[in-house]
Amino acid sequence: MTFDVVVVGSGGGALVGAHLAQRAGLRTVVVERTAYVGGTSAYSGGACWLPGTPVQQEAGLPDSTDSARVYLDHVLGELDAPRRRRVEAFLAEAPRLVEALTADGTFAFEWTPFPEYYDAPGRVPGGRSIQPSAVRRADLPAAVAALVRPPVERDRMGREGRSTLSGGQALIARALTGFLHAGGTVRTEHRMTDLVVEDGRVVGVLAETPSGTVELRAERGVLLAAGGFEGNAELRTSRGVPGDAAWTMAPAGTNAGEPIEAGVRAGAATDLLDQGWLCPGMLHPDGRGSFVLAFRSGLMVDRAGRRYANENLPYDRFGREMAKAAERVPSWFVFDAGEGGRIPAIAMPEGDPAEHLAAGTWLRADSIAELAEATGAAGLEETVQRFNAYAQAGRDPDFGRGEDEYDTFFAGGGGPDAVVKPLAQGPFYAARFVLCDLGTKGGLVTDERARVLRADGSAIPGLYASSNSAASVMGETYPGPGAPLGTAMVFASLAVQDLLAAGQPDSAVSAETVAPNS
């Protein structure tokens, strides 16, 4: 029960940190509350916003650490000195991390196009995020294959994963393989409930297990990387996070925020607690939400039947538009029969149209007038007439839909014509949409070494945080695909470097007594 490092959580940041720590010779245990590893990270597309690496160079992209800095400067706005240090640490570490992960073959990354979320200087056409290459289940150690959480559409139905693991599945499988190969320990069904603090230093965690509470000691330190508190209805409400615990994309029974609360009890400061990585979510018959992006046609209206934003905005930006007014949650996504009664978008998961119609999460009618009556969205007919006129003219003067590279990327590119299409072919459908999230993004305040800080800026000895357990370095913005995982992995790596330095002879100086934010 005594290790050098205890890592709480098993998402992308946690496992990358655990793998790097164990590989560097630190005895490391991963503590995971469920029977699976991977959390929301295993559901993800595995895109990692890690700029300036050899992977982008090999793909011939105009990406570099400098252009990423220019982009972030425009997207994040003015930064105070501690945040600037975190941004610089992130930019410097991203290429080093990718080299470290690929050096022994545990990881291979590739670039796949996926545009960034802001039209700002420094943006790379086609995007700069990279993804771990897929792995075949048959090539994985049996323990890894059994532990990786299945993709969302299968997990929600209690089914096993696929024969090829791609995206977030590949990220988790690769990191777990490396970690176990290096001799790491995984403890599933261990719900961390508190930190063990002795003489002001974090020396371990308490975890509830099926056979009672256990203490896991950490001789160097504890890394909290266990999601946010998206699954905790009470905390969400008290902190003012938009959306609802029932609608989050985090797997059921996972991220309730105990690690963040334990950090607070140990004296940590928090930030961004009212923030999430937001997205529009299609309501399912079981009351859960599903992440939807890349609308190929159709339009979104509020309860009164009025459009309120460009439906093809990057999902977090659309979610923020939704959060601006109560009458936007729920919204109705209205589409025609152009795709045979399926929603013209990527929905994860999509569900069965017949089940949606039977449950009333979707409504169907032969005319827009009837659909307006069924939904109660009085302005719908007028909105659709106006939208159809825009479709004919090939331009959306209200919201500029289709004008940005991101808007039409999933529809094959081109201009507004690719996504501003008339609703012409009945029957017509209205799908109920809620405000969904990929996780909360507020949490423990950390520095450029991922050390958890008190309100006075001093570091709590032995305590580190990354992933959605830490207040995001990206603040209230989502700059591009892979920002959650990229930052989670980088700050986990920086935590490991500090943990390694903590074992050096001058550790008392480097890890504990350095002046806050020096």
Ligand SMILES: Cc1cc2nc3c(=O)[nH]c(=O)nc-3n(C[C@H](O)[C@H](O)[C@H](O)COP(=O)(O)OP(=O)(O)OC[C@H]3O[C@@H](n4cnc5c(N)ncnc54)[C@H](O)[C@@H]3O)c2cc1C
């Ligand atoms: C469909 C989808 C696609 C996405 N695509 C991308 C993408 O391509 N790129 C990207 O960057 N982001 C993507 N995201 C968002 C991203 O997946 C999450 O924001 C990120 O994975 C969160 O990482 P995390 O480690 O903080 O949490 P998680 O990955 O959810 O992991 C947290 C783990 O900690 C465990 N845990 C929680 N509390 C405790 C406790 N008390 N004790 C022990 N264990 C605990 C949980 O059970 C869970 O397994 C996507 C999300 C979804 C849903």
